[in-house]
Amino acid sequence: MMQAEIVSIGDELLKGLRVNTNAAEMSAMLSLEGVPVRRITACSDLEDEMQEVLAEALGRSELVLVTGGLGPTRDDRTRNALQQLLGRGLRLDGASLREVELRVASRGREMTELMQSQAMVLEGSEAMPNTKGTAAGMIINCGPRFTGRHLVLMPGVPVEMQAMMERFVLPWVRARSGATIIHTPVKTIGIGESTLAEMIVSVEDSLPEGTTVAYLPHGAGVDVIVSTFADAREKAEEDNLAVAGAISHLAEGFVYAVGKESLEETIIAMLRRRGATLAVAESCTGGLVASRITDVAGSSEVFTGGFIVYSNAAKEEQLGVSRNLLDAFGAVSQEAARAMAMGCLQRSGAGVALATTGIAGPGGATPDKPVGMLALGLARRTPGSEGPHVESTLLFMHGDRLQNKLRFSQAALRMLWESLRLSGSSPE
Amino acid sequence: MMQAEIVSIGDELLKGLRVNTNAAEMSAMLSLEGVPVRRITACSDLEDEMQEVLAEALGRSELVLVTGGLGPTRDDRTRNALQQLLGRGLRLDGASLREVELRVASRGREMTELMQSQAMVLEGSEAMPNTKGTAAGMIINCGPRFTGRHLVLMPGVPVEMQAMMERFVLPWVRARSGATIIHTPVKTIGIGESTLAEMIVSVEDSLPEGTTVAYLPHGAGVDVIVSTFADAREKAEEDNLAVAGAISHLAEGFVYAVGKESLEETIIAMLRRRGATLAVAESCTGGLVASRITDVAGSSEVFTGGFIVYSNAAKEEQLGVSRNLLDAFGAVSQEAARAMAMGCLQRSGAGVALATTGIAGPGGATPDKPVGMLALGLARRTPGSEGPHVESTLLFMHGDRLQNKLRFSQAALRMLWESLRLSGSSPE
Numbered sequence: 034m035m036q037a038e039i040v041s042i043g044d045e046l047l048k049g050l051r052v053n054t055n056a057a058e059m060s061a062m063l064s065l066e067g068v069p070v071r072r073i074t075a076c077s078d079l080e081d082e083m084q085e086v087l088a089e090a091l092g093r094s095e096l097v098l099v100t101g102g103l104g105p106t107r108d109d110r111t112r113n114a115l116q117q118l119l120g121r122g123l124r125l126d127g128a129s130l131r132e133v134e135l136r137v138a139s140r141g142r143e144m145t146e147l148m149q150s151q152a153m154v155l156e157g158s159e160a161m162p163n164t165k166g167t168a169a170g171m172i173i174n175c176g177p178r179f180t181g182r183h184l185v186l187m188p189g190v191p192v193e194m195q196a197m198m199e200r201f202v203l204p205w206v207r208a209r210s211g212a213t214i215i216h217t218p219v220k221t222i223g224i225g226e227s228t229l230a231e232m233i234v235s236v237e238d239s240l241p242e243g244t245t246v247a248y249l250p251h252g253a254g255v256d257v258i259v260s261t262f263a264d265a266r267e268k269a270e271e272d273n274l275a276v277a278g279a280i281s282h283l284a285e286g287f288v289y290a291v292g293k294e295s296l297e298e299t300i301i302a303m304l305r306r307r308g309a310t311l312a313v314a315e316s317c318t319g320g321l322v323a324s325r326i327t328d329v330a331g332s333s334e335v336f337t338g339g340f341i342v343y344s345n346a347a348k349e350e351q352l353g354v355s356r357n358l359l360d361a362f363g364a365v366s367q368e369a370a371r372a373m374a375m376g377c378l379q380r381s382g383a384g385v386a387l388a389t390t391g392i393a394g395p396g397g398a399t400p401d402k403p404v405g406m407l408a409l410g411l412a413r414r415t416p417g418s419e420g421p422h423v424e425s426t427l428l429f430m431h432g433d434r435l436q437n438k439l440r441f442s443q444a445a446l447r448m449l450w451e452s453l454r455l456s457g458s459s460p461e
Numbered sequence: 462m463m464q465a466e467i468v469s470i471g472d473e474l475l476k477g478l479r480v481n482t483n484a485a486e487m488s489a490m491l492s493l494e495g496v497p498v499r500r501i502t503a504c505s506d507l508e509d510e511m512q513e514v515l516a517e518a519l520g521r522s523e524l525v526l527v528t529g530g531l532g533p534t535r536d537d538r539t540r541n542a543l544q545q546l547l548g549r550g551l552r553l554d555g556a557s558l559r560e561v562e563l564r565v566a567s568r569g570r571e572m573t574e575l576m577q578s579q580a581m582v583l584e585g586s587e588a589m590p591n592t593k594g595t596a597a598g599m600i601i602n603c604g605p606r607f608t609g610r611h612l613v614l615m616p617g618v619p620v621e622m623q624a625m626m627e628r629f630v631l632p633w634v635r636a637r638s639g640a641t642i643i644h645t646p647v648k649t650i651g652i653g654e655s656t657l658a659e660m661i662v663s664v665e666d667s668l669p670e671g672t673t674v675a676y677l678p679h680g681a682g683v684d685v686i687v688s689t690f691a692d693a694r695e696k697a698e699e700d701n702l703a704v705a706g707a708i709s710h711l712a713e714g715f716v717y718a719v720g721k722e723s724l725e726e727t728i729i730a731m732l733r734r735r736g737a738t739l740a741v742a743e744s745c746t747g748g749l750v751a752s753r754i755t756d757v758a759g760s761s762e763v764f765t766g767g768f769i770v771y772s773n774a775a776k777e778e779q780l781g782v783s784r785n786l787l788d789a790f791g792a793v794s795q796e797a798a799r800a801m802a803m804g805c806l807q808r809s810g811a812g813v814a815l816a817t818t819g820i821a822g823p824g825g826a827t828p829d830k831p832v833g834m835l836a837l838g839l840a841r842r843t844p845g846s847e848g849p850h851v852e853s854t855l856l857f858m859h860g861d862r863l864q865n866k867l868r869f870s871q872a873a874l875r876m877l878w879e880s881l882r883l884s885g886s887s888p889e
Contacts, residue, residue: 043675044673044675045677045686046484046485046501047488047498047500048488048489048492048688049485049487049491049492050485050644050646050675050677050684050686051677051679052481052482053480053481053485053501054480056477056503057478057479059477060474060475060477061477061478064476064477070476070477071505071510072475072503072510073502073503073504074500074501074502075484075501082500104654105654140653147658147659148655190678192860192864216478218478225568226533226534227576227595228570230533230534230575231573249473249478250618258473260472260476318752318755319751319754319760320741320743320748320749320750320751320752320754320755321748321752323743323747323752324746324748324752324866326747326748327746327821328747328863328866331824332747332771333772333825336771337771337772337775338770338775339768340766340769340779341748341751341767341768343755343764344761344765347809350808351779351808380779396758396759434756435756436620438752438755438756
């Protein structure tokens, strides 16, 4: 079984100026090909340090994926480090040079020496022309110094790395890998990690060989990741599905998805199945709920739109919330949230309306309305002649502004999910 | 000078199921204290692997910060690994136990053995009670096996780690560190990395000792990070500011901030200085522009709200865009964008209105309107009796749905920034 490592080069990672999303993406891609990632290392772009880290990684693992340090600026020293480590020179790659020339020409620029250096690759390597940028990547057989080991060099710009992974690296990996790994997330909301672990202890006590369970708590709930490793895909799929199914059965009522589906996607699918439409009225979340909903491809079929009503005036004018109500209860109140939801339902014509009003902070708090306070309202048309069903709730969060916005939006989506789930097929 | 490393434990990182934001946050925090981070390693939660990684890190660096593997579930094995590595037992920490008890009681649960295990810390370590969760952290003097080396163990849940860093770890670091590092980002938009590098080559050629320059391209532009290391804070500040100032002078017109300020914050500050207000009308960005604007604390002073108008019907009803115009030019057109901006200006009463309409994909394209097509409109009240100033632009992006949404929102904010910058003090 092939085993991989990832080395991410760049001082910006060590200074905390950039989050290493590349490593996560490459790991996910390799996992899906059945190639486990043993270690991820981020290191400086100093040549000595790079050489030490790369030599260690090549000593441990057959395949080492490296990003960063291939650009045109002075802090891009990966090529130099590898020339020394492997004792090889550079060659100008024709196909890569043509991509650079095309890119330079399309911007109406002149070709410079700096730009041409982007098409230089290590001798004895397979070049990967860059279709999204300028720096060429390479796949390097590291023998004789590291026999049987391969090193893949890619630029650190995410879209450039992604394109090279898909076009060159993954096909190369597929041709060499045997086994299969399958990961299935069982996604829960509204339950803590310990309680969930106690609830599914019987499954954990009788896992089939090759299957493991991991807990992934995050702002949006706790995901239980069921991973199965096997030589044969059928066997892996069978074991994996059986465990995921058992967990989902034991934790019923908290599980919104078995698989990759996000809470937003789950909600869109529920609405679509019922032929229902959704609109939102957002104060404290400032558009975040709508943005999360519209992250889902095809959301336009069920999402009609929304109102961002930050000021009291906007709540009155855009949603018809009465000034008396706002004066009597305040804009952050269950009464206001219900009125916003009702106004949104009427003015949008949607079947379900979701409203948020709260105090994200750091300013805006009063003695009886602290930062983190959130009122949610939901209005839903009901079949028959009665008026809409309306519900509301009051919650308190304890984060900074961005955390509160995220948790507010999460609480709003959870309210919507539960209301759709409990109401069965009623909304129009 | 103290040097640190970060070890992030958890199979979810190696499987690409989670992005390592913790490491970036800890690195940024340590950098600000003048403690450089030499390496960041993510490894599996298998005990052998953890022991190997931790022993290597302690061999290289004085301080090793570890997150993950302290929770109550079976894949949480960091305590065990360290018991073996350092040859020590565990003790129940009283202060940590009280935090766990409080948390269990506040949820109306019974104390279990699993929960109690969360307050177990290594013998001879300083416990860090968890104020945001249950698992206690610890600061461990690793002598005699690793003389003069310290290991800090924290849970992997971001808010729990953050609270422990601020309450215990950073004060501990401050008491031991001497030197200072200062990082100043010079933030640009609308210019590529190579062109920028050529523009400021004279500064890079004459950097004072201890100062380095790094390029950080991302979806929102290119940041040039000026880093200065010195024993004395005054000297570091002086050198750092001089270089940042010189770069910002050479790249004038592309620099929107020198310092941490985001583009959103820059825009909010510009609006506030002019006493102007902003509203948005979003189709393809689905609330993302508003959400980014409202990420800024105090944005409510200048942001009145907005309209999310996903459907043609919503564009007509909420913004008064005429059906004839939509039929003649289509919803994704400069004409529609201008009409949306005008409607938004009128209906919101704001001084500036920004409108987005485009095709985020993957669906919705037509032969002459491809995925990635974006029309932007901006309307601005002008002093005196003339009508509002209106502008529009058409752009094409090449990403998936989420990338396109992000780039669309970025282009919209850039248009707003340039319009505000070029219009001087005119908007009301």
